[in-house]
Amino acid sequence: MKWTKTDLAQFLQAQEYVDTILIPLIPFQFSQEKDMEKEASQSEWVSLFAMGIEKELAGRVMLVPSYHYLKSADKQMEIERLNDWMANIQAQPFKHIFYLTMDGAWKKEEGALTGNLLWFPMMYDYKNDSGTGDLLQEQIDQVIEVIRTFWA
Amino acid sequence: MSGDKQQVSRRQFLNYTLTGVGGFMAAGIMVPMLRMAVDPVLKTSGHGDFANVNLAVDDITKDPQRVEWEIEQVDGWYKSNVKKAAWVYKNDEGDIIALSPICKHLGCVVTWEGSDQHPNEFFCPCHDGRYYKSGVNVEGTPPTAPLDMYEKKVENGMLYLGEVKPHKEA
Numbered sequence: 399m400k401w402t403k404t405d406l407a408q409f410l411q412a413q414e415y416v417d418t419i420l421i422p423l424i425p426f427q428f429s430q431e432k433d434m435e436k437e438a439s440q441s442e443w444v445s446l447f448a449m450g451i452e453k454e455l456a457g458r459v460m461l462v463p464s465y466h467y468l469k470s471a472d473k474q475m476e477i478e479r480l481n482d483w484m485a486n487i488q489a490q491p492f493k494h495i496f497y498l499t500m501d502g503a504w505k506k507e508e509g510a511l512t513g514n515l516l517w518f519p520m521m522y523d524y525k526n527d528s529g530t531g532d533l534l535q536e537q538i539d540q541v542i543e544v545i546r547t548f549w550a
Numbered sequence: 551m552s553g554d555k556q557q558v559s560r561r562q563f564l565n566y567t568l569t570g571v572g573g574f575m576a577a578g579i580m581v582p583m584l585r586m587a588v589d590p591v592l593k594t595s596g597h598g599d600f601a602n603v604n605l606a607v608d609d610i611t612k613d614p615q616r617v618e619w620e621i622e623q624v625d626g627w628y629k630s631n632v633k634k635a636a637w638v639y640k641n642d643e644g645d646i647i648a649l650s651p652i653c654k655h656l657g658c659v660v661t662w663e664g665s666d667q668h669p670n671e672f673f674c675p676c677h678d679g680r681y682y683k684s685g686v687n688v689e690g691t692p693p694t695a696p697l698d699m700y701e702k703k704v705e706n707g708m709l710y711l712g713e714v715k716p717h718k719e720a
């Protein structure tokens with residue numbers, strides 16, 4: 399389910415079944431020109447990815463609006479803010495929180511976050527847009543497997 | 551001086567003009583109607599309600615296989631490509647069955663034999679929903695209705711799928 403009116407109506411009827419939060423972490427910036435395209439491309443992939451996961455697991459996973467931050471920002475501040483988000487989200491009985499990102503900088507902050515980090519590296523040639531749908535689907539399936547191990 | 555030249559009387563002139571205008575209006579109404587009548591014929595296949603899912607009927611076995619295709623969806627002014635999927639197999643009578651993979655509980659995607667504990671069934675990973683091969687939900691699991699079915703047709707040996715409809719045993 400997504401943060402949309404129709405999905406939330408369904409969610410409010412079935413809260414006990416929707417116990418997993420998925421939140422994309424997406425950096426952006428306009429100060430380092432040489433990285434802009436790459437980062438925008440990553441942002442697109444993470445969004446596609448999140449939608450792909452939500453589609454397969456719509457009945458149990460709530461995809462919340464993406465968390466955007468400046469690439470150069472102090473991670474400690476961001477973590478504080480993110481944990482605030484999560485404290486609020488947990489007003490609902492969510493048991494699992496997954497962050498989805500391609501920004502490797504989160505990897506070493508993982509322990510400070512409420513929830514689990516799903517980090518995956520860039521596997522696509524962003525310069526030629528040659529990431530194929532199949533490759534994407536394959537990676538989505540793998541991440542779904544990971545999420546399911548937390549459910550078991 | 552006026553006698554010979556006045557070949558068109560006032561009445562005739564009005565008649566001609568009105569017929570002209572009337573004819574114009576009639577044409578204005580008729581053309582769209584004609585178009586509507588002929589349009590379905592002009593439409594190319596694939597833009598109709600059925601989509602070729604790239605599966606030859608001969609390749610459909612008794613084991614459900616997943617097919618995927620894309621359709622163009624127009625939502626108001628917003629056009630987008632939407633991925634569709636189905637589980638397709640032949641039942642014991644040899645009829646083609648095309649089931650929607652969307653779980654009737656809360657909408658996750660079900661998989662044929664998605665759980666090792668439940669062979670020969672469709673399985674929903676979200677809350678362990680189960681369906682028999684026919685698409686009928688297994689009593690006691692969360693879904694309360696059978697999987698939807700696609701309308702289907704066969705043309706030149708290829709399978710075409712259309713709209714989803716409630717399961718005939720629903």
Ligand code: FES
Pocket residue numbers: 415457458653654655656657658674675676677678679680692693
């Ligand atoms: S969404 Fe399939 S069992 Fe709940």
